[in-house]
Amino acid sequence: MKYTILIADDEPGQRQFISGSLSRDYETVTAANGLEASQLLSHRSFSLVITDERMPGMGGLDLIRWMRENSPETPVIVLTAYGSVETAVEAIKLGAEEYLIKPLKSPEELRIVVEKVLSRLAMRDRSLLHQQETEAAFPMDIVAESESMKRIFQLADQVALQPSTVLLTGESGTGKEVIARFIHHRSARRDHAFVAVNCAAIPETLLESELFGHEKGAFTGATQTRRGRFELANEGTLFLDEVAEIDMNLQAKFLRVLQEQQFERIGSDRTISVDVRLIAATNKNLTDAIAAKTFREDLYYRLSVFPIHIPPLRERREDILPLATFFAKNLSARMNRPAPSISPEARELLQSHDWPGNARELANAIERALIISRSGIIEKEDLPMKNESTGLLPVRGGLLAQIEKTAILDALSRHGGDRRAASEELGISLRTLQYRLKEYGVTGRD
Numbered sequence: 334m335k336y337t338i339l340i341a342d343d344e345p346g347q348r349q350f351i352s353g354s355l356s357r358d359y360e361t362v363t364a365a366n367g368l369e370a371s372q373l374l375s376h377r378s379f380s381l382v383i384t385d386e387r388m389p390g391m392g393g394l395d396l397i398r399w400m401r402e403n404s405p406e407t408p409v410i411v412l413t414a415y416g417s418v419e420t421a422v423e424a425i426k427l428g429a430e431e432y433l434i435k436p437l438k439s440p441e442e443l444r445i446v447v448e449k450v451l452s453r454l455a456m457r458d459r460s461l462l463h464q465q466e467t468e469a470a471f472p473m474d475i476v477a478e479s480e481s482m483k484r485i486f487q488l489a490d491q492v493a494l495q496p497s498t499v500l501l502t503g504e505s506g507t508g509k510e511v512i513a514r515f516i517h518h519r520s521a522r523r524d525h526a527f528v529a530v531n532c533a534a535i536p537e538t539l540l541e542s543e544l545f546g547h548e549k550g551a552f553t554g555a556t557q558t559r560r561g562r563f564e565l566a567n568e569g570t571l572f573l574d575e576v577a578e579i580d581m582n583l584q585a586k587f588l589r590v591l592q593e594q595q596f597e598r599i600g601s602d603r604t605i606s607v608d609v610r611l612i613a614a615t616n617k618n619l620t621d622a623i624a625a626k627t628f629r630e631d632l633y634y635r636l637s638v639f640p641i642h643i644p645p646l647r648e649r650r651e652d653i654l655p656l657a658t659f660f661a662k663n664l665s666a667r668m669n670r671p672a673p674s675i676s677p678e679a680r681e682l683l684q685s686h687d688w689p690g691n692a693r694e695l696a697n698a699i700e701r702a703l704i705i706s707r708s709g710i711i712e713k714e715d716l717p718m719k720n721e722s723t724g725l726l727p728v729r730g731g732l733l734a735q736i737e738k739t740a741i742l743d744a745l746s747r748h749g750g751d752r753r754a755a756s757e758e759l760g761i762s763l764r765t766l767q768y769r770l771k772e773y774g775v776t777g778r779d
Contacts, residue, residue, distance in 0.1 A: 336380035336451055337362065341370035341396060342412070343388045347435070351383060354440035355447060367391030367399075374404045381450060385435075386413040386420060394420075397427045408450050412437075475515065476656045479649035485641055486515065492639045493519035498591070500636045501614040503643030506693030509614040510574060512643065517570040522610055525569030528562050533575035541583050542599055545590075551600025563596060567607045576613040576636065577622055581629065588632045611636075646688040646695065650764075656692055657683050660699040661711065671709060678713040685764045686718045741769055 338355055341364040342348045352361040362379070364370035368391045370384065382400070386393040393411050400407060411424040414435040421432045430450045437443055477483050492499055493516045501509040510529060517527045535543050542551075546561030562571060573579075579587060590596045595606050613636045622628035646653060654675075662672040675683070679702075688694050702715035740759065748754040756766040 336360070337378075338381045338383060338447070339364060339370060339373060339379040341365075341367055341382065341384040341388070341393070343385065347385070347412075350437070350440075351443065354443050358444070359447075367393065367396035370396055371399050371403070374400065374407070378404075379407055380454070381408050381410065381447065383410045383412065383447075386411050386424065394424060394427060397424065397429060401428055408454055410446060410450060475511070476652055476659050478655050479651040481644050481649050482652060485512065485643060488639075488641055489516050490519055492516065492641075494521065495639075496610060498610075498636055498638045499612045500638075500640045501612065501643060502619075502640065503614075503616065504645045504691055505616045506691030507643040507645060508692050509643060510572065512641065513570070513572040513612045513614065516612060517572075517610075520570070520610065522569050526566050527570050527572065528566040529572040529574065530562050531574045533578040537580050537583075540579065541586070544583075544587070545596050546598040548598050548600035551598070555600070558598075561596075561598065563590060563607050563609055564605065566609045568609075570610045570612060572612045572614070574614045575616070577615045577617040577619060577628055581627065584629045584632050588629065588635060591632075591635050646691045647762075650684060653684055653688070653695065654680060656695055657699055660696045661703065664696075664700050664703055668703060670703075673703065673706060673709050673711050675711045676713065679711050679716060682713050682716055682718060685762065685768065687762045687764070737769070738773060741766065742773075745770075 336358075337360045339362050340348055340351050342351065343366055345365075348363045348365075352363055355361055359380075362373065364373055366388045367384065370382065371391065373379075374382070382396075384393040384396050391399070393413075397409055397411070400409065405428075408430040409424075409428065411421075411429045411432040412435050413420050413424075413432060424432050430453070431446050433443065433446060475486065477486055489499075489512050499513075499516060501512055503509060513529075514527060517523060530543065532540060542555075542559070542561065544561050544563060546559050546564055547555050549555060549558045586596070591611060594608060595604050597604055619628055619633050619637075623630045623633055646656075657675060657680075661675065665672040683695075683698075690697070698717055699711070701717050702711045705715045706712065741755070744755040744758050745752065748758070752766055752770070753763055756763045759766070
């Protein structure tokens with residue numbers, strides 16, 4: 334990038350000296366006074382302004398004041414022939430990055446200060462760019478209205494700055510990869526790769542090669558040397574989803590890599606060292622897998638240094654409608670159409686459904702509704718779930734309503750008022766049962 338520097342000084346010899354000292358590395362533009370400099374700044378942008386403090390008309394400090402209102406992002410270096418502490422302090426207070434005392438000792442002195450200011454500017458730009466990329470690619474994916482999810486993201490934020498291995502557990506579709514990416518983006522490794530591997534999606538015979546790589550000719554079909562995911566994630570984060578699917582024989586090699594951060598590609602005896610932060614995830618109970626001898630106990634303890642369990646969507650219903658709104662907005666943008674609203678009836682249905690597929694099922698339901706909907710509103714009829722919010726039977730009132738009420742109250746009585754047990758016996762969701770009891774004016778324990 335070629336930086337452009339505006340030089341404002343009423344002395345022609347000084348302008349020529351400064352421009353000549355910098356023109357080898359930067360593009361320079363000169364102005365004879367502050368007013369001329371402000372006019373140039375009004376029509377184009379500059380990487381840096383170097384201004385004399387004393388000029389007729391608009392002086393250097395007045396120019397800085399003008400810039401704070403009209404070009405606040407442009408850094409300034411002030412030149413003063415008087416060297417007073419008061420002038421320097423006032424210039425810095427007004428926003429100047431640096432000041433130099435005239436006469437300048439040498440071109441090298443000027444170049445050093447200019448390079449320092451522009452390097453500082455470049456660091457700020459990189460930091461801002463990273464922040465914008467992170468905010469654009471990541472936090473917009475976070476929907477956490479429930480206290481349980483807020484707590485999970487707090488834990489994830491706390492562990493992000495540590496090198497500890499993280500184990501994410503929870504049902505499929507609960508957002509384990511979203512949290513893994515959150516940890517990576519909040520860590521010191523954020524500028525390096527985030528590599529995700531779904532162990533369940535890769536055939537057992539190929540998973541070792543996928544993780545550790547192979548040399549050309551190592552096996553039939555290995556026509557060229559290939560780096561594995563551990564190498565690709567060096568200095569970054571490796572996310573292993575469905576880690577319980579790793580074969581027992583491969584688990585031993587995997588354990589060694591976690592312990593030593595070293596491995597060999599298939600077909601090679603050369604040891605490769607890596608620096609990888611591992612985040613693992615599973616929807617299985619690893620304790621049960623250990624008991625069934627399908628998962629190594631020592632590997633489990635190596636993975637679960639910092640375990641985080643993500644509850645299913647049915648246990649954090651406060652997140653359902655915000656997630657539905659989020660999916661509707663983002664899927665609509667992808668479809669090139671305005672974001673729809675969600676009708677009260679559709680909201681009630683969304684809220685009452687148990688979502689066995691969790692957030693993934695919810696996203697699919699919203700996408701289907703967007704395709705079906707012919708208006709700017711998602712209606713109940715556009716959703717694929719059965720209407721749990723309207724009751725056990727499609728017909729309400731009269732004899733059927735009385736039969737329904739009797740069945741519910743009898744089940745509740747048999748279970749001593751335990752609503753969860755009653756709902757399981759009746760084969761309905763707890764939400765539906767609670768909805769009906771509210772209609773009946775019945776109170777009691779869950």
